[in-house]
Amino acid sequence: MNFRHEINGEKLVIAIAQDFKTNKVLMTAYMNKEAFEKTLKTKKAHYWSTSRKKVWMKGETSGNIQKVREMYVDCDRDAVLLKVEQKGGACHTGHYSCFYRKIDMNNMKMKSVEKQLFDPKEVYGGTKNENSA
Amino acid sequence: MNFRHEINGEKLVIAIAQDFKTNKVLMTAYMNKEAFEKTLKTKKAHYWSTSRKKVWMKGETSGNIQKVREMYVDCDRDAVLLKVEQKGGACHTGHYSCFYRKIDMNNMKMKSVEKQLFDPKEVYGGTKNENSA
Numbered sequence A, B: 001m002n003f004r005h006e007i008n009g010e011k012l013v014i015a016i017a018q019d020f021k022t023n024k025v026l027m028t029a030y031m032n033k034e035a036f037e038k039t040l041k042t043k044k045a046h047y048w049s050t051s052r053k054k055v056w057m058k059g060e061t062s063g064n065i066q067k068v069r070e071m072y073v074d075c076d077r078d079a080v081l082l083k084v085e086q087k088g089g090a091c092h093t094g095h096y097s098c099f100y101r102k103i104d105m106n107n108m109k110m111k112s113v114e115k116q117l118f119d120p121k122e123v124y125g126g127t128k129n130e131n132s133a
Helices: A033-042 A120-124 B033-042 B120-124
Strands: A005-007 A010-019 A025-031 A046-049 A054-057 A066-073 A079-086 A101-103 A110-112 B005-007 B010-019 B025-031 B046-049 B054-057 B066-073 B079-086 B101-103 B110-112
Touching: A005 B005, A010 A046, A010 B025, A025 A033, A025 A046, A025 A079, A025 B010, A033 A046, A033 A054, A033 A066, B010 B033, B010 B046, B025 B033, B025 B046, B025 B079, B033 B046, B033 B054, B033 B066
Parallel strands: A010 A079, B010 B079
Antiparallel strands: A005 A010, A010 A025, A046 A054, A066 A079, A066 B101, A101 A110, A101 B066, B005 B010, B010 B025, B046 B054, B066 B079, B101 B110
8 A cells, every 4th residue: 555645744545435235435534554454454444533643443433333345446556445334324414425415516505415314412422523433 | 615635735625536327436536626616617527636736637638537427525525526427447557447456355465356448558658647647
């Protein structure tokens, strides 16, 4: 892997999580070497939080883990694609995918095109950080 | 949009291109504000090259443009998902997707799982840069 994306001194690859069955794109985040290796070892998605500057397991707070079924690497080895089984929803807003809003390309207005699956307050309490989902 | 990913002083969002019909993930790259606005205006995908430090239109060398049919934004507005019609192949290696290699999660070996659609030498000549595809 080529951890070439350097943000605040941390060397990273881009990771994209995609639903194993439907191919819906669920979220994107970064991985450093440790997160990448933990993902391989545990087969549960781990990411690097650029705001909290630590490795986190997706679902560590919410229980909405991502079981990794397949992994792909891109041409220049600086991005990985995870095909996952997503428990609950991927997004800390309660949606299945973080990409739940469509942009009207003519006027830049955004509108939600997915229903909310769960109430984030119930799942995360009042201390939710988008990088600890 | 929240252009919060700062790489070499440029403020960026992550962009993911996905096949409009099959939902296959084709590639990921960054957009700065100019690339984002050009994409909206022209409905052809534009990205920011972190190596060449300039905006480029996907397909400007190869002709393999991405016609953007739909755009989605993620929860914290620092990533966009483009649903595109991909002309030819997305990858400068001649594959339809840049994620043409699968990682064996047990031994980290990579193997190509997609056939090559075109000969990159014929399309790009000898001067190919992965960020000018």
